[in-house]
Amino acid sequence: MKRNAPLQLLANLKKARSGKNLSVLDLLSIDDLSLGDFELLFSLSEVFKKFVKRGEKKCELLKGKTIINFFNENSTRTRSSFELAGKHLGADVINISGSSSSGRKGETLGDSARTLDALNSDLLVIRDANAGAPFQLSKLVRTPIVNAGDGWHEHPTQALLEAFTLRERFGQRKLKYLFVGDALHSRVFGSQVRLYKKLGYEIRLAAPETLIPKNVEKFGVKVFYEIEKALEGVDAIHAIRLQTERAAGKFIATGREYSKNYCLSPARMTLAKKDVAVLHAGPVIREFDIRTEVLESPNCLVQKMVENSLPIxxxxxxxxxxxxxxKIKPW
Amino acid sequence: MKTILIKNGHVVNPLNRRDPVRVADVFIRDGKISKIAANLDRPSTDIIVNARGKIVSAGLVDMHVHLREPGREDKETIRTATRAAAIGGVTTLLGMPNTSPVIDNQTAVKFVLEKGRREGIVNVLTAGSLTKKMEGEELAEIWEMREAGASMIIDDCAETSGMGLRRLALKYCQTFGMPILTHPEDADLKADAVMNEGWTSTRLGLVGSPDSTESLVIARTLELLREVPTPYHFTHITTARSVKLIREAKKEGLPVSCDCTIHHICLNDEACLNYNTLAKVDPPLRSEDDRLALIEGLKDGTIDAIISDHAPHLLVEKFVPFAEAASGIVGLETLFPLAFTELVVKKILTLPEFFAKLTSNPAEIIRSNAGQIEEGGIADIAVFDTQKEWKIDKNNFKSKGRNTPFDGKKVFGRAAEVIVGGELIVQKGELLE
Structure with a gap:
């Protein structure tokens, strides 16, 4: 029975995919994806999740393929999750980390990407401190590109895995969803807000004005300064980490004062629905973003999200x- | 020197209030405009230009050009910039002093002017810096620069908030009658911004600069000008708020003038979508409301002049992530066609209004006798063919720069003939060399 797991996986995948492709050749922004793409991704992720959970994680779906993680900014969880996912699929995965500034060694980011392209890679997973870098590179290379986070812009797979987690919990309901915290510097927010708008969610944001992007209401977001007012009736709360590495520190007075106003504390949670889902993209800063009591309560789906990062x-x-x-060879 | 007769063109002279557009011939002798009249008969003329159906005007005056020489000759030289200017119908240009070294002393001023005379084919003027090395700390030798021929002084302190020095500097320039020009942008408010702050920057995840980055400097400067009323010019204004402040200041009678760039007239910040680094420029492209306010300001006379803000860069400097890309657009060769297409073809400005903003107004601001088409005046003249639509092709630029977001755009208006000081330098749209 166990020996046949990969075979059964293949059969289930075929059924779930039924000959479909994503509507895009690169995964750069949630903007480019259709509702059909989400469906396809979620149904395949369900199959992969069952497969991984059975314990025999390795299959040969991508045997002989090369995935290059091209990370120009620090990352542990995203990089290892992409790496593990590739390895489970049987691909050869290598990690290349450049300096955060493309010009530091004198080579442009574009030229670095073209070099990797010329090595006949099959997928480039790109993380860069500059918003738009994966988008700009996608015009220069033949290899498909996954945006694994670009500046303050987007981090589409992180949004997809959270949406997948919410779907496991709530099915296909259109949720009332609350973001709390630093939306300004958060690329995860950038992808999620686009995704949830497409899924028809009612989206709220509770944050100090200094951390709210200009014209954010055009994303369909209702802004609150007081988290207490925003909590009423929501199905899910996502606490956004204060991006101190992107100099967000000066946007608030002190962490102490911030947490007094915006930390997800047990007292605040009593204002929300009993079964409200608590989410965070990690790394969590305990007692600052979320109080330990809440983080370790059954409402918290943070570990589920990490688990779901692999199948997505x-x-x-x-x-x-x-x-x-x-893609057509651009050169 | 050869004599030139320009036949049957529509002569546009915004300074001629009674008859600003008329069909006439223009006869040029000894570097001067000898006669403007209908049906001139000059049988022994050396060169006859048939301008039937074309516009004949003073050569354009572009009061904001980055020549890059001295210091960045890899990006542009006075030789190449003046050739680009000639092709664009620009016969007088004002170079900016942010070169390397900075134009902050008489020797540097003389270098640029001398090089312009020797290697340039149009009139090259230069501005000088208000403070030494543009550091905003010590006044530069403004009187000496004026004596050496500098046309204007750039107030480089406006970006910082050192109001004490600025107030003194205004008085110092007032003493020597030097007009001042500034790039109104508050360095602290701008901080790390790489574009306009708004829905577009939010969508792109890029840092934006708010409108107050610009209007704050203008408001602050206007307060100083109430105490020190010396001629002051705000260059490349971009926001609705700036237009309003300057409109009110003019009503109040303050000695202020302003210009805007051709790209801020044509584009809004959505040109940056898809991380188009070619649309990255300083000051940034603003919202559509701001763009419309600029057009309103051009119509009602608040905005006196249109500039190219010609800013050549190496391609590699645009071939990088948006935040790291150089800011600037080359513009000498596209200034006229873009402006004509956007403002005259769309019937926003009349021909005299339009040409005033490209010739006589900027000339008056920089106190030059260029920009006029009058009998007895210097023969700096451009003949524009405005009938044929054509496509901008950056690969044909005479400038070393190729950084333009307008490549491939279809436009009307092109300099057919250009005359500088009585010499024909462009004929049938080609440089005569």
């Missing part, structure tokens, strides 16, 4: 590498 990224990698449409 397996689905993304498999779909992009086996896309029947190919």
């Amino acid at each position: 990224r397996m689905a993304v990698e498999w779909l992009l590498i086996t896309n029947s449409k190919k």
Whole structure:
């Protein structure tokens, strides 16, 4: 029974995919994805999740394929999750980390990407401190690109894995969803807000004005300064980490004062629905973003999100590498 | 020197209030405009230019050009910039002093002017810096620069808040009758911004600069000018709020003038979508409401002049992530066609209004006798063919810079003939060399 797991996986995947492809050749922004793409990704992720959970994680779906994680900014969890996903699928995965400034060694980011392209890689997973870098590189290379976080802009797979987690919990209901904290510097917010708008969620944001992006209401977001007022009736709360590494520190007076106003504390949670889901993209700063009591309560889905990062990224990698449409060689 | 007769063109002279547009011939002798009249008969003329159906005007005056020489000759030189200017119908240009070294003393001023005379093919003027090395700390030798021929002084203190020095500097320039020009942008408010702050910057995840970055400097400067009323010019204004402040200041009678760039007239910040680094420029492209306010300001006379803010860069400097890319657009060769297409073809300005903003107004601000088409005046003249639509092709630029967001755009208006000091330098749209 156990020996047949990969075979059964293949059968289940075929059924779930039913010959479909993503509508895009690169995964750069949630903007580019359709509702059909979300469906495809979520149904494949379900299959991959069952497979991974059975314990025999390795299959040969991407045997002989090369995935390059091209990370120009520090990352542990995202990089290892992409790496593991690739390895579970049987691909060869290598990690390349550049300096955060493309010009530091004198080579442009574009030239670095073209070098990796010329090595016949099958997928480039790109993280960069500059918003738009993966988008700009996608015009220069033949290899499909996954945006694994670009500046303050987007981090689409992180949004997808959270949406997948919420779907496991709530099904396909249109949720009332609350962001708390630093939306300004958060690329995870950038992807999530686009995704939830497409899914028809009612979106709120509770944050001090200094951390709210200009014209954020055009994303369909209702802004609150007082978290207590925003909590009423929401199904899910996402605490956004204060991006102190992006100099967000000066946008608030002190962490102490911030947490007094915006930390998800047990007292605040009594204002929300009993079964409200608590979410965070990690790394969590305890007692600052979320109080330990809340983080360790059954409402908290943070560990589930980490678990779901693998099947989502397996689905993304498999779909992009086996896309029947190919990019045209740009040079 | 050869004589030139320009036949049957529509001569546009915004300074001629009674008859600003008329079909006439223009006869040029000894570097001067000898006669403007209908049906001139000059049988022994050396060169006859048939301008039937074309516009004949004073050569354009572009009061904001980054020549890059001295210091960045890899980006542009006085030789190449003046050739780009000639092709664009610009016969007088004002170089900016942020070169390397900075134009902050008489020797540097003389270098640029001398190089312009020797290697340039249009009139090259230069501005000088208000403070030494543009550091905003010590006054530069403004009188000596004026004596050496500098046309204007750039108030480089406006970006910082050192109001004490600025007030003294205004008085110092007032003493020597030097007009001042500033790039109104508060360095502290701008901080790390790489574009306009708004819905577009939020969508792109890029840092934006608010409108107050600009209007704050203008408001602050206007307060100083109430005490020190010396001629002051705000260059490349971009926001609705700035237009309003300057409109009110003019009503109040303060000695202020302003200009805007051709790219802020044509584009809004959505040109930056898809991380288009070619649309990255300083000051940044603003919202559509701001763009419309600029057009309103051009119509009602608040905005006196249109500039190219010609800013050549190496391609590699645009071939990088948006935040790291150099700011600037090359513009000498596209100034006229873009402006004509946007403002005259769309019937926003009349021909005299339009040409005033490209010739006589900027000339008056920089106190030059260029920008006029009058009998007895210097023969700096451009003949524009405005009938044929054509496509901008950056690969044909005479400038070393190729950084333009307008490549491939279809436009009307092109300099057919250009005359500088009585010499024909462009004929049938080609440089005569």
